[in-house]
Amino acid sequence: MKRTSWSAGMSVTGDGGAVIAHVGSIGLRMLAENTGLTGALSTAMARRSFVPSVHDRGQVLTDVAVLLADGGEAISDIDVLRHQRQILGPVASAPTVWRALDEVTDARRRKIATARARVRRHVWAQLTAAGGVPASKVAGTDLGETIVLDVDATIVVTHSEKELAAPTFKRTFGYHPIGVWCDNTGEFLAALRTGRAGSNTAADHIQVLGEAITQIPMPSRRTLLIRCDAAGASHQLLDWLHAQGQVRGRSLDYSVGFTIGENVRHAITELPVGSWSAALKADGQVREGGEVAEITGLLNLDGWPAGMRVILRRERPHPGAQLSLFEEADGWRYQAFVTNTASGTLQFLEARHRAHARVEDRIRHAKDSGLGRFPSREFSINQTWLTLTMIAADLVAWLKLLGGVGRACRNARSPGGHLPVPLLWHMTPYTSRNTGSDTAVALKTSLGQRNMTPYMTPHVGGHIAAPYDSNHSLLGSGDRSATLYFERYFK
Numbered sequence: 061m062k063r064t065s066w067s068a069g070m071s072v073t074g075d076g077g078a079v080i081a082h083v084g085s086i087g088l089r090m091l092a093e094n095t096g097l098t099g100a101l102s103t104a105m106a107r108r109s110f111v112p113s114v115h116d117r118g119q120v121l122t123d124v125a126v127l128l129a130d131g132g133e134a135i136s137d138i139d140v141l142r143h144q145r146q147i148l149g150p151v152a153s154a155p156t157v158w159r160a161l162d163e164v165t166d167a168r169r170r171k172i173a174t175a176r177a178r179v180r181r182h183v184w185a186q187l188t189a190a191g192g193v194p195a196s197k198v199a200g201t202d203l204g205e206t207i208v209l210d211v212d213a214t215i216v217v218t219h220s221e222k223e224l225a226a227p228t229f230k231r232t233f234g235y236h237p238i239g240v241w242c243d244n245t246g247e248f249l250a251a252l253r254t255g256r257a258g259s260n261t262a263a264d265h266i267q268v269l270g271e272a273i274t275q276i277p278m279p280s281r282r283t284l285l286i287r288c289d290a291a292g293a294s295h296q297l298l299d300w301l302h303a304q305g306q307v308r309g310r311s312l313d314y315s316v317g318f319t320i321g322e323n324v325r326h327a328i329t330e331l332p333v334g335s336w337s338a339a340l341k342a343d344g345q346v347r348e349g350g351e352v353a354e355i356t357g358l359l360n361l362d363g364w365p366a367g368m369r370v371i372l373r374r375e376r377p378h379p380g381a382q383l384s385l386f387e388e389a390d391g392w393r394y395q396a397f398v399t400n401t402a403s404g405t406l407q408f409l410e411a412r413h414r415a416h417a418r419v420e421d422r423i424r425h426a427k428d429s430g431l432g433r434f435p436s437r438e439f440s441i442n443q444t445w446l447t448l449t450m451i452a453a454d455l456v457a458w459l460k461l462l463g464g465v466g467r468a469c470r471n472a473r474s475p476g477g478h479l480p481v482p483l484l485w486h487m488t489p490y491t492s493r494n495t496g497s498d499t500a501v502a503l504k505t506s507l508g509q510r511n512m513t514p515y516m517t518p519h520v521g522g523h524i525a526a527p528y529d530s531n532h533s534l535l536g537s538g539d540r541s542a543t544l545y546f547e548r549y550f551k
Contacts, residue, residue: 100175128430199411200344208243240272248453262296290317302365327358
C-alpha cells in the first residue's frame with residue numbers, strides 16, 4: 061500500500077547546509093507515527109459525535125508532546141511547528157490545542173495510558189529482537205534482565221492561583237507531582253497530586269507504582285527492582301511491595317531509604333568495630349572515606365515485612381556539611397536503607413541503592429520538557445499536560461534506544477557499545493564547523509517505510525537544515541517528499 065501521510069518519502073542525511081533551528085522535532089514526530097503512537101492516541105480520543113475536519117486529536121496531542129520535547133513551555137509554542145507547514149502539513153493552532161486538551165477526560169486519560177502501554181510493548185519487542193532491553197548499570201556492572209523503577213517526587217512552583225495548587229511542605233506554593241522512571245530506558249510515568257500531599261504519602265506511591273508496573277510489558281515484569289528514597293519508608297508501602305513480590309511468576313526486590321531514628325542510632329553504637337567494610341564508587345572501585353555495615357540483627361523489626369534487611373552507609377562529611385548531634389560525636393555522616401534482596405555483598409547492594417540518584421537528572425530533564433510549568437488554571441488540563449510530558453520523555457527515550465549514537469546510547473544492546481546492525485542503516489563521520497564538542501556525526505536513514513526504525517536524535521544540542529531552491533521553496537516532488545539534513549553534536 062502506498063503511503064500518503066505527511067512523512068511519505070522523507071529522509072534524513074548529514075551533508076547539507078542552510079541550517080534551520082527546531083526542525084529536529086520532525087524526527088520525534090515521525091517516530092510517533094511509525095511506532096503507532098499517533099494512531100493509538102487518535103483511537104483513545106475518538107468520539108462518536110465528533111469527527112475533526114482537519115486536526116485529528118491524536119495528532120494534536122502528539123504535536124504538543126513534540127513541542128515539549130523540543131523545549132516548549134507554553135501552548136502558544138505550537139507556532140514553532142506551524143511554521144513548518146510545508147513539511148508537516150496542517151498543524152493545530154493554539155486555540156485548537158486548548159480545546160483538545162480540554163476534551164481529555166479521566167476516562168480518556170485511562171485510554172491514553174492503555175495506548176502508551178500498547179505502543180511501549182511494540183517498542184520493547186523491537187529492542188528484544190535486537191538484543192534486549194538495556195540493562196541498568198551499577199558499580200561497573202549491570203543488573204541483567206532486571207527492570208529498575210525509580211520513584212521520586214518534586215515541587216513545581218506556580219506563580220498564580222491554579223485549581224488544587226496549595227502550599228507545599230517546603231513552604232512553597234504549587235503542585236507536588238510524584239513520578240516513576242524506568243532506569244533501563246529513561247521512560248517516564250507520573251501521577252499529578254496537589255501541593256497538600258506530603259512527601260511520604262504511601263497511597264500516592266502505591267498508585268503511581270501500580271501504574272508504572274502496568275506500563276511495563278508483561279514478559280519484562282518477571283524481575284523488578286523498586287528504588288525510592290526515605291519518603292517511601294512506610295509500613296504501608298513496604299507491605300505492598302512485599303505483596304507484589306509474592307505474585308506468581310514475579311520476583312520483586314526493593315531498595316528504599318530508611319529514617320535513622322533512636323533505635324537505629326542505638327544499633328550503630330552496638331556495632332563491633334570490625335563490622336564496617338569499604339564502600340564502592342559508581343565504577344566499582346573502592347571509595348575512600350565510605351563504609352557500609354548491616355544492622356538487621358540489632359533491630360526489632362516486628363511488624364515490618366519478612367526478609368527486610370537494614371543496611372548502613374557512613375562517610376566523612378564534605379566541608380560545610382551539617383551533622384546531627386549524634387553524628388557530631390564521631391564525625392561520620394550516616395545513611396540507611398532497607399532491602400529484601402538476600403544475596404549480594406553489602407557494598408554492591410549499597411551502590412545499587414545509591415544509583416537511585418540518577419532520577420534527579422531525569423526530573424531535571426522533565427522540568428525542561430513540560431513538568432516545570434503547567435499552563436492552565438484547570439487541574440484537568442494540567443493533568444493532561446503532565447501526560448504529554450511523559451509521552452515527550454518516552455519519545456526521546458525511544459529515539460535514543462532505537463537510533464542513538466555515541467553517548468546517546470551508553471546503554472547499548474550489544475558488547476563493545478555498538479548498535480546492533482538491524483538498527484543502523486548508514487552513519488557517516490562528520491567534522492563540526494561551529495562547535496568544540498568531541499563527537500559529531502552525520503546520520504542518514506529512510507523513514508519512508510513503516511518497517512524502518514527512525515535513526516535520529518532529538519533537537520536538543522543539534523538542528524536540521526532543509527534545502528531550498530532558488531524560489532525559496534522546500535525541495536520536493538509532487539508527493540511532498542523532501543530531504544532533511546541533520547547535524548547533531550553530542551556534548
